[in-house]
Amino acid sequence: MTPATRAVPGRRSRWTGATVAAVEGLTRDVRRLELQFDEAVERSAPGGHVDVLIDVRGRLERRSYSVVEWRGTGRAVIAVKQLTAGRGGSVAMHALVPGDRLTVSRPEHLVGLTLDAPAHLLVAGGIGITALVGMARALAVRGGPLRLLYAVRTREEAPFLDQLRDLLGPRLELHCSAEGRRLTFPAAFADLPPGGLAYVCGPLLMQEAMRVAWEESGREPRHLRSETFGSSGSFPEEAFTVRVPRLGVEIDVPSDRSVLAALQDAGVEMIAECERGECGLCVLPVLAAEGLLDHRDVFLSARQKQAGDVFCTCVSRAVGGALTLDTFDR
Amino acid sequence: MAASFPLDTWYAAAWSHALGAELLAREIAGLRVVLYRRADGRPVALDDACWHRLLPLSMGRLDGEDVVCGYHGLRFDPDGRCVFMPSQETVNPSAHVPARPVVERHGLVWLWPGDPALADPATVPDFGLADHPGWVGPDREYALACGFQLVVDNLLDLTHETFVHASSIGNAAVAEAPFETTHRGTEVSLTRWMTDIDPPPFFAAHLGRPGRVDRWQIIRYQAPATVTIDVGVALTGTGAPQGDRSQGITMQVMHTVTPSTEGTCRFFWKLVRDYSLDDPSLTRRLFEDSETVLAEDKRILEAQQRALEAHPDRAFYDLNIDAAAVWSRRIAEEMIAAEADGPAPTGPLA
Ligand code: FES
Ligand code: FES
Ligand SMILES: [Fe+2]
Numbered sequence: 001m002t003p004a005t006r007a008v009p010g011r012r013s014r015w016t017g018a019t020v021a022a023v024e025g026l027t028r029d030v031r032r033l034e035l036q037f038d039e040a041v042e043r044s045a046p047g048g049h050v051d052v053l054i055d056v057r058g059r060l061e062r063r064s065y066s067v068v069e070w071r072g073t074g075r076a077v078i079a080v081k082q083l084t085a086g087r088g089g090s091v092a093m094h095a096l097v098p099g100d101r102l103t104v105s106r107p108e109h110l111v112g113l114t115l116d117a118p119a120h121l122l123v124a125g126g127i128g129i130t131a132l133v134g135m136a137r138a139l140a141v142r143g144g145p146l147r148l149l150y151a152v153r154t155r156e157e158a159p160f161l162d163q164l165r166d167l168l169g170p171r172l173e174l175h176c177s178a179e180g181r182r183l184t185f186p187a188a189f190a191d192l193p194p195g196g197l198a199y200v201c202g203p204l205l206m207q208e209a210m211r212v213a214w215e216e217s218g219r220e221p222r223h224l225r226s227e228t229f230g231s232s233g234s235f236p237e238e239a240f241t242v243r244v245p246r247l248g249v250e251i252d253v254p255s256d257r258s259v260l261a262a263l264q265d266a267g268v269e270m271i272a273e274c275e276r277g278e279c280g281l282c283v284l285p286v287l288a289a290e291g292l293l294d295h296r297d298v299f300l301s302a303r304q305k306q307a308g309d310v311f312c313t314c315v316s317r318a319v320g321g322a323l324t325l326d327t328f329d330r
Numbered sequence: 331m332a333a334s335f336p337l338d339t340w341y342a343a344a345w346s347h348a349l350g351a352e353l354l355a356r357e358i359a360g361l362r363v364v365l366y367r368r369a370d371g372r373p374v375a376l377d378d379a380c381w382h383r384l385l386p387l388s389m390g391r392l393d394g395e396d397v398v399c400g401y402h403g404l405r406f407d408p409d410g411r412c413v414f415m416p417s418q419e420t421v422n423p424s425a426h427v428p429a430r431p432v433v434e435r436h437g438l439v440w441l442w443p444g445d446p447a448l449a450d451p452a453t454v455p456d457f458g459l460a461d462h463p464g465w466v467g468p469d470r471e472y473a474l475a476c477g478f479q480l481v482v483d484n485l486l487d488l489t490h491e492t493f494v495h496a497s498s499i500g501n502a503a504v505a506e507a508p509f510e511t512t513h514r515g516t517e518v519s520l521t522r523w524m525t526d527i528d529p530p531p532f533f534a535a536h537l538g539r540p541g542r543v544d545r546w547q548i549i550r551y552q553a554p555a556t557v558t559i560d561v562g563v564a565l566t567g568t569g570a571p572q573g574d575r576s577q578g579i580t581m582q583v584m585h586t587v588t589p590s591t592e593g594t595c596r597f598f599w600k601l602v603r604d605y606s607l608d609d610p611s612l613t614r615r616l617f618e619d620s621e622t623v624l625a626e627d628k629r630i631l632e633a634q635q636r637a638l639e640a641h642p643d644r645a646f647y648d649l650n651i652d653a654a655a656v657w658s659r660r661i662a663e664e665m666i667a668a669e670a671d672g673p674a675p676t677g678p679l680a
Contacts (some may be wrong), residue, residue, distance in 0.1 A: 043445075045446070046447060109422075109428070110424035110426075111426070112410055112427075113446075114411070114427065114429060115449075115662065116431075142447065221413075222413050226424065227424070274422075278424055279420045279422060280422075298420065298422075298423055299418070300419070301419035303419065
């Protein structure tokens with residue numbers, strides 16, 4: 001697969017080489033990786049990420065990882081959680097050892113951290129913490145009103161917990177569901193002063209719950225910022241069948257593969273860009289669904305998801321039966 | 331190649347009075363930004379390239395506090411968040427353009443082109459007399475086709491007045507008088523007293539009294555590009571060197587230079603006086619008199635830049651008179667080197 005890029009002919013490539021410089025286990029299923037860039041690159045700002053091209057069973061796929069720390073010598077530190085039922089990228093990332101070579105994008109910034117605000121609230125769910133660690137550090141150094149709410153199942157599964165505790169002290173609130181302390185909305189942001197900014201990164205359902213509560217409580221949508229990696233939805237991943245009658249195609253989508261990748265494997269011509277469920281380029285019409293659609297994107301509106309006649313192939317899935325799609329070639 | 335100017339610092343973006351209800355495009359330390367004001371007057375700077383297809387946002391329009399791109403209508407709020415996309419029911423949460431730290435102080439809008447996390451408004455250069463109620467005078471802004479450091483060099487060595495500005499502020503005394511250069515941290519100062527001299531034409535006219543004078547030039551450099559100069563003349567023997575300037579006139583010439591690219595910059599100039607505060611005709615005269623002086627400098631500096639480009643393998647030689655300029659270049663180089671070492675904010679996670 002050619003990596004989806006926003007590169008324009010004649011412009012500098014966003015890709016460069018990097019070497020895995022260090023690997024360390026942070027928790028049972030989260031690994032910290034240091035990637036040393038081959039060339040001098042602009043440093044990553046808080047909230048930055050790198051894209052990695054990773055070999056998933058013989059095929060280069062693109063994944064985005066937040067830069068949790070930038071080291072002055074052109075070294076990005078990322079943390080990867082192994083999702084056994086994911087799209088296969090994290091398993092490949094966990095197989096990396098020091099000295100391995102990767103193609104990596106220069107640091108990019110999807111979510112610009114706005115420093116100037118009456119207060120900041122960071123809300124992390126699980127591995128979503130990686131998108132907020134750099135922001136937490138920058139905001140803590142700056143010293144304005146700040147809270148970080150960190151929702152996890154158990155303490156043992158919470159990477160960066162000790163470091164964040166050192167950094168933030170009482171400004172860090174751990175919400176550990178195994179200990180009966182769940183994160184709820186709108187309670188989570190009730191104390192945030194008007195005009196305060198919230199950044200949320202975590203499972204899609206958590207982000208959606210927060211967004212709905214945020215808007216219902218009359219807060220400005222633009223003051224809630226989120227980062228999504230398209231890796232979670234409403235149902236566990238399962239295998240299903242996709243049919244494209246117009247092309248006479250019927251394919252199996254394994255539980256650890258995206259519809260987009262499965263279609264491309266089958267020779268269906270697709271366009272895609274973000275592969276995170278944001279841009280809408282990979283959206284196809286749904287002709288029929290035997291079961292339910294697990295919309296995992298943020299491109300379609302609630303109304304469109306409800307109607308169920310279009311589908312973001314890079315991240316969304318079907319549950320409980322086959323899915324019939326149309327194609328771009330129509 | 332690393333830039334020849336620091337990024338983690340405040341640079342003047344515009345005079346406050348030049349930033350009104352319109353979008354203003356500027357290039358600051360290699361960064362193209364569009365500046366405007368919020369409803370409450372606070373300045374905003376966004377990167378001047380649309381998230382979508384990079385069209386300069388300065389070609390779009392301001393609608394309330396939002397900038398609307400002139401191509402496909404993406405709308406960005408003052409934080410740089412995209413709040414509208416055409417033909418879709420949602421807005422991509424990643425869509426934004428970086429907002430840059432800006433502060434308004436001393437009659438200027440200052441912008442920090444480097445790491446926003448390091449932008450501390452307390453470190454804006456001291457340009458305090460520019461908006462001090464006890465001082466008034468004209469200001470100017472020029473685009474110059476030369477690197478910023480050449481302007482700083484020029485301001486830190488006023489010996490050139492003798493040769494470049496002979497018809498106005500220069501005379502032989504400047505080039506003959508000894509001077510003292512001192513350095514502390516990121517500041518340099520240079521003091522030159524010319525006692526018992528004939529006043530050069532500009533000062534003779536503004537002093538308005540006959541006789542020989544003591545003349546001073548006390549230059550303060552604040553890295554990387556701000557130079558304020560305390561200048562004046564007082565009748566000889568009336569105690570100016572000892573601190574009594576009552577028989578003379580004092581002006582503060584305030585300069586700050588903003589690199590645009592390697593070979594271009596913007597030059598902000600203001601000349602304030604602490605006498606005849608209510609005399610707009612005097613302000614006008616000072617404005618007009620400065621025209622000649624600044625045009626003389628512009629001619630030299632731009633020719634010097636062309637010469638630099640024509641002789642890429644030739645170095646500068648320094649004279650004794652260049653001491654302050656050498657210090658300033660040293661400080662700027664240290665600032666640049668510190669940035670190349672990477673981000674400064676390190677916490678317990680480092
Ligand atoms: S590629 Fe962007 S939404 Fe699927
Ligand atoms: S380039 Fe700005 S909206 Fe398309
Ligand atoms: Fe001059």
